[in-house]
Amino acid sequence: MVHDGSSAEETIYRRATSCVMIDPILHILADSSVFQGLSERELQDVREAATMRRYVAGELMVRQGDPALAFHMLICGHAKLVQVTPDGHQVLIRYARPGHSFGLRSALSGFEYSLSAEAIDDSRALVWYGEVLAQLMERYSRIAFNGMRMMTLRNVEMQLRYQELLTEPVEQRVAQALLRLSNDMGQKTKEGILIDVPLSREDLAEYSGTTLYSVSRILRQWENAGVVRTGRERVLVRSQDSLLDIAAATI
Amino acid sequence: MVHDGSSAEETIYRRATSCVMIDPILHILADSSVFQGLSERELQDVREAATMRRYVAGELMVRQGDPALAFHMLICGHAKLVQVTPDGHQVLIRYARPGHSFGLRSALSGFEYSLSAEAIDDSRALVWYGEVLAQLMERYSRIAFNGMRMMTLRNVEMQLRYQELLTEPVEQRVAQALLRLSNDMGQKTKEGILIDVPLSREDLAEYSGTTLYSVSRILRQWENAGVVRTGRERVLVRSQDSLLDIAAATI
DNA sequence: CGATGAATTGACCGATGTCAAGTGGCGTGG
DNA sequence: CCACGCCACTTGACATCGGTCAATTCATCG
Numbered sequence: 350m351v352h353d354g355s356s357a358e359e360t361i362y363r364r365a366t367s368c369v370m371i372d373p374i375l376h377i378l379a380d381s382s383v384f385q386g387l388s389e390r391e392l393q394d395v396r397e398a399a400t401m402r403r404y405v406a407g408e409l410m411v412r413q414g415d416p417a418l419a420f421h422m423l424i425c426g427h428a429k430l431v432q433v434t435p436d437g438h439q440v441l442i443r444y445a446r447p448g449h450s451f452g453l454r455s456a457l458s459g460f461e462y463s464l465s466a467e468a469i470d471d472s473r474a475l476v477w478y479g480e481v482l483a484q485l486m487e488r489y490s491r492i493a494f495n496g497m498r499m500m501t502l503r504n505v506e507m508q509l510r511y512q513e514l515l516t517e518p519v520e521q522r523v524a525q526a527l528l529r530l531s532n533d534m535g536q537k538t539k540e541g542i543l544i545d546v547p548l549s550r551e552d553l554a555e556y557s558g559t560t561l562y563s564v565s566r567i568l569r570q571w572e573n574a575g576v577v578r579t580g581r582e583r584v585l586v587r588s589q590d591s592l593l594d595i596a597a598a599t600i
Numbered sequence: 601m602v603h604d605g606s607s608a609e610e611t612i613y614r615r616a617t618s619c620v621m622i623d624p625i626l627h628i629l630a631d632s633s634v635f636q637g638l639s640e641r642e643l644q645d646v647r648e649a650a651t652m653r654r655y656v657a658g659e660l661m662v663r664q665g666d667p668a669l670a671f672h673m674l675i676c677g678h679a680k681l682v683q684v685t686p687d688g689h690q691v692l693i694r695y696a697r698p699g700h701s702f703g704l705r706s707a708l709s710g711f712e713y714s715l716s717a718e719a720i721d722d723s724r725a726l727v728w729y730g731e732v733l734a735q736l737m738e739r740y741s742r743i744a745f746n747g748m749r750m751m752t753l754r755n756v757e758m759q760l761r762y763q764e765l766l767t768e769p770v771e772q773r774v775a776q777a778l779l780r781l782s783n784d785m786g787q788k789t790k791e792g793i794l795i796d797v798p799l800s801r802e803d804l805a806e807y808s809g810t811t812l813y814s815v816s817r818i819l820r821q822w823e824n825a826g827v828v829r830t831g832r833e834r835v836l837v838r839s840q841d842s843l844l845d846i847a848a849a850t851i
Numbered sequence: 852c853g854a855t856g857a858a859t860t861g862a863c864c865g866a867t868g869t870c871a872a873g874t875g876g877c878g879t880g881g
Numbered sequence: 882c883c884a885c886g887c888c889a890c891t892t893g894a895c896a897t898c899g900g901t902c903a904a905t906t907c908a909t910c911g
Binding site: 549561565569579 | 890892
Binding site: 800813819832833 | 856857858859860
């Protein structure tokens with residue numbers, strides 16, 4: 350637990366809120382799965398076709414069921430992509446950080462968003478309207494190719510999670526979820542990898558397909574074993590290796 | 601149950617094994633998600649870049665873990681795409697019929713097949729080697745675009761199944777699985793929709809994420825209610841509407 | 852007509868979800 | 882600055898769906 354009074358200790362939990370203001374935007378685009386491989390001129394072109402949007406923490410960037418207008422790429426901040434089922438269950442599809450994108454299919458099909466994206470931090474995103482994106486793809490076929498590769502990768506990931514849900518017990522799935530999060534949103538500190546985003550037990554439950562109660566019990570157990578340190582909406586992974594062991598365990 | 605002795609009744613269960621021999625291959629390509637929208641000349645070109653392979657029922661078209669060489673498109677027959685997890689569980693990803701394809705990511709990445717494809721019937725498939733496919737995509741950017749769209753659709757489907765697995769009880773999932781199968785492999789008969797492929801209780805279980813025992817009980821129940829008729833490795837859907845009701849049930 | 856593998860059925864049980872009742876930390880307003 | 886209240890989290894007791902196992906039965910094919 351993180352309540353040992355020492356506020357020096359607490360520095361570990363100060364979150365990086367840096368939101369770059371110059372124009373490293375092109376760098377972000379150049380590193381993204383969708384636009385990688387384009388020349389600087391082409392990236393300029395792509396960037397100019399987009400408009401920048403700002404969101405405050407907690408705001409919905411897109412809302413599931415709304416008519417799908419635009420393809421989004423996160424420039425700074427973080428987002429949570431969530432689906433809510435007909436019977437009200439929340440399912441957390443994935444987390445996004447700068448360079449990650451969502452709404453590709455929705456924007457191109459023009460139908461409706463199949464999920465909601467919620468800004469976790471104050472965030473900014475570039476958005477391209479459906480037709481604009483289609484034109485860009487026409488002009489730079491590389492984008493379509495990249496898009497295809499990105500979607501195949503997501504597909505593999507999703508298949509894997511499906512498989513895990515089907516065959517692995519809860520504790521292993523939570524371990525997998527934490528490993529994914531520490532890869533995606535991890536911040537190295539001297540004590541371990543801090544998940545750099547508010548992460549409640551319920552979030553983690555929705556991400557690993559269980560309930561907040563089970564997550565609570567499991568985290569507590571891990572905390573006692575020294576694998577993680579937890580606080581209110583905070584998780585710090587002290588030993589990734591232990592998590593890997595837990596995730597792999599055939600028992 | 602299908603054991604009423606009347607062999608006239610049995611005609612319902614004769615499977616269509618037609619394996620077209622002329623050259624409607626181009627039609628199949630033209631209708632496939634990957635090659636749709638190409639001109640006939642381009643389709644010719646595409647077709648000539650491929651080689652045809654034959655498989656007998658039960659043969660593996662690709663084996664999970666083998667080095668990924670080629671992109672496959674089923675021309676006739678049916679296939680079952682299966683993943684086996686590290687701990688030996690089988691997970692049925694999807695079924696394929698003519699025009700369906702698999703191995704796109706594997707062929708392009710050149711890594712290894714992430715699943716096995718088993719021929720259900722005697723089957724034939726066109727295969728394109730990784731480099732060849734990459735060249736075709738370079739030449740006809742439409743293919744990459746189509747590929748992207750196909751993968752986004754698969755992704756949506758996979759997300760949906762993930763969601764279902766997470767939130768719906770077994771009976772609903774089995775109903776969903778049967779509905780998918782009757783769309784994909786259904787054969788209209790006067791009595792209902794026959795799943796046109798040997799489908800054991802275990803297959804259905806692997807497809808809906810449960811056990812053959814549960815499937816057996818559920819099918820029995822449905823049979824008594826007149827929703828389906830079943831036989832050894834055969835399922836006939838008598839009332840799709842009832843299945844839709846069951847699948848939607850919030851209870 | 853017998854062998855083989857699919858399907859059925861019953862009994863059992865265990866991992867997880869559900870529910871209810873706290874506990875404690877953090878922020879807000881007096 | 883303190884107290885209050887909110888909300889995340891914890892913890893225990895309990896219920897239950899559906900998986901596991903074992904024993905048959907049945908159907909299809911040689």
